[in-house]
Amino acid sequence: MRLRALFPFRLPSLVGSAAVLVGPLVAPSAYAADVTPESECPADLELLVERSFAEEAGLRVGERVHLGSQPDKVGCPATVAGIYEPKADPSKLTAELPRVILHLPHLARLLDRVGEADRFAIRTWPGTDEEALRRSLAAQLTGAQVVHTDEVIGRASTTFEVVRRFHRAIGLITLTAGGAFLACIMILKIQERRTPIAAMRLLGTSRRTLVGWLVLEAALVSAFGGALGVAIGQLASAIINRYYQWTYDTALVFSIVTPEIVFRALGLAVLLGLAAGAIATLRLLSVHPLEEAGR
Amino acid sequence: MDVHRSYRLQASTVEAVRGVTMQVDSGDFLAISGSSGSGKSTLLHLLGGLDTPTRGEVFLAGARVRDLGDRQLARHRLLNVGFVFQRFHLLSMLSARENVELPLSEAGVGRRERRERAAHLLERVGLARRANHRPGELSGGERQRVAVARALANEPHVLLADEPTGELDRANSEAILELFASLNEEGLALVVATHDMHLAEGARRRLELIDGRLDG
Numbered sequence: 001m002r003l004r005a006l007f008p009f010r011l012p013s014l015v016g017s018a019a020v021l022v023g024p025l026v027a028p029s030a031y032a033a034d035v036t037p038e039s040e041c042p043a044d045l046e047l048l049v050e051r052s053f054a055e056e057a058g059l060r061v062g063e064r065v066h067l068g069s070q071p072d073k074v075g076c077p078a079t080v081a082g083i084y085e086p087k088a089d090p091s092k093l094t095a096e097l098p099r100v101i102l103h104l105p106h107l108a109r110l111l112d113r114v115g116e117a118d119r120f121a122i123r124t125w126p127g128t129d130e131e132a133l134r135r136s137l138a139a140q141l142t143g144a145q146v147v148h149t150d151e152v153i154g155r156a157s158t159t160f161e162v163v164r165r166f167h168r169a170i171g172l173i174t175l176t177a178g179g180a181f182l183a184c185i186m187i188l189k190i191q192e193r194r195t196p197i198a199a200m201r202l203l204g205t206s207r208r209t210l211v212g213w214l215v216l217e218a219a220l221v222s223a224f225g226g227a228l229g230v231a232i233g234q235l236a237s238a239i240i241n242r243y244y245q246w247t248y249d250t251a252l253v254f255s256i257v258t259p260e261i262v263f264r265a266l267g268l269a270v271l272l273g274l275a276a277g278a279i280a281t282l283r284l285l286s287v288h289p290l291e292e293a294g295r
Numbered sequence: 296m297d298v299h300r301s302y303r304l305q306a307s308t309v310e311a312v313r314g315v316t317m318q319v320d321s322g323d324f325l326a327i328s329g330s331s332g333s334g335k336s337t338l339l340h341l342l343g344g345l346d347t348p349t350r351g352e353v354f355l356a357g358a359r360v361r362d363l364g365d366r367q368l369a370r371h372r373l374l375n376v377g378f379v380f381q382r383f384h385l386l387s388m389l390s391a392r393e394n395v396e397l398p399l400s401e402a403g404v405g406r407r408e409r410r411e412r413a414a415h416l417l418e419r420v421g422l423a424r425r426a427n428h429r430p431g432e433l434s435g436g437e438r439q440r441v442a443v444a445r446a447l448a449n450e451p452h453v454l455l456a457d458e459p460t461g462e463l464d465r466a467n468s469e470a471i472l473e474l475f476a477s478l479n480e481e482g483l484a485l486v487v488a489t490h491d492m493h494l495a496e497g498a499r500r501r502l503e504l505i506d507g508r509l510d511g
Contacts, residue, residue: 206370
């Protein structure tokens with residue numbers, strides 16, 4: 001087990017109304033009568049800057065900036081040690097505040113909160129008994145809430161789970177409507193051929209052969225439709241992802257066509273096709289071929 | 296034997312065939328004529344096991360039609376009876392050769408033999424060069440000849456034709472009559488329901504139906 005040294009903070013959320021002053025945003029030196037004494041600044045203060053913010057603020061690696069928690073004071077000199085691409089996180093999608101990453105001791109000192117932390121993450125080595133660790137930490141850190149990352153993710157994902165179910169319901173309704181539409185198409189398609197089919201029955205083609213033939217045809221048409229739908233879905237997904245990744249400047253994937261979705265879509269399409277074909281065929285075969293071919 | 300067939304049409308009952316007794320032997324060429332609605336097609340359907348009589352019995356190639364189940368009857372028709380319809384009823388998405396192969400395929404004939412027999416039959420009806428054409432690319436007379444080839448695919452005992460020249464011009468009707476006569480000379484039994492007096496006169500035996508009863 002080791003403490004994670006780099007800890008992403010959204011500083012204002014940590015220190016309430018305190019501002020983060022970074023490089024170009026700092027007040028000119030003419031007004032900088034109140035400068036943070038060097039003795040109060042962490043030595044070798046460095047920070048990582050989120051890429052989008054770095055681009056916006058014109059920051060580069062190695063650049064010197066001032067970092068502080070009070071807007072009326074010039075902060076501590078710091079070096080931009082790196083620029084990072086934040087992990088794609090839908091919950092941060094519309095966040096407007098920039099993010100930087102500092103070493104935890106530096107941050108604590110900057111905020112004058114040494115020995116305090118609202119929250120921190122612990123990365124464990126593979127094979128660690130996480131539950132035992134959680135229990136141990138909870139017993140030692142009085143008043144602290146020790147939770148597994150999965151639980152945090154679960155809590156944060158509640159909204160997305162609701163959205164996902166909503167999408168699933170829409171998908172189901174769409175597929176049901178599509179299935180009904182497909183059944184109608186198949187009935188019409190088979191009805192169109194009722195005369196030649198009747199002729200085949202009159203010539204001695206068995207019902208079993210015709211049912212097999214027509215149902216197979218319906219299943220193939222459906223499978224083809226399903227495959228086409230999947231291809232359109234893939235294309236639409238790619239377009240949606242490109243558009244929103246561009247709009248929000250993120251690597252977040254907004255739409256995914258997973259193998260499971262493909263499998264389900266094709267399976268459902270074939271099942272619906274089989275059902276539609278069977279309904280249409282049985283409906284057709286319930287009529288005497290002489291009625292269909294004309295007496 | 297003493298075959299009757301009636302239909303319910305809304306509130307009334309139509310007696311299409313009334314007590315007909317007849318026999319078709321091998322080598323026969325029988326024309327059934329009569330005015331429209333006289334019951335010609337119904338009698339033909341009864342003869343071929345396409346329809347079942349309301350009363351009386353029909354024997355088809357030694358089997359009593361009433362005793363055969365749906366599948367058995369379909370198989371019996373497939374192997375023993377050839378049908379030619381007024382409107383051809385060819386499958387438009389299949390070529391002439393494939394249409395002829397269809398009953399062979401249903402009868403379980405192997406692919407190679409199917410091909411050979413279909414080719415031979417199309418040659419027999421004079422359409423060897425049109426084998427790969429679809430029905431939409433053929434004239435009415437050619438379509439009917441494909442239908443005849445299809446009807447002959449499984450070497451049936453009898454060929455039943457319902458108004459086979461009804462949609463054809465004089466020249467094509469003549470060609471069909473010649474084809475029928477030639478097939479009959481080879482020993483095939485033919486029963487033709489027709490309005491076409493020229494075709495009827497070409498048959499060896501003629502029966503006339505008047506209001507569902509045989510006349511003469």
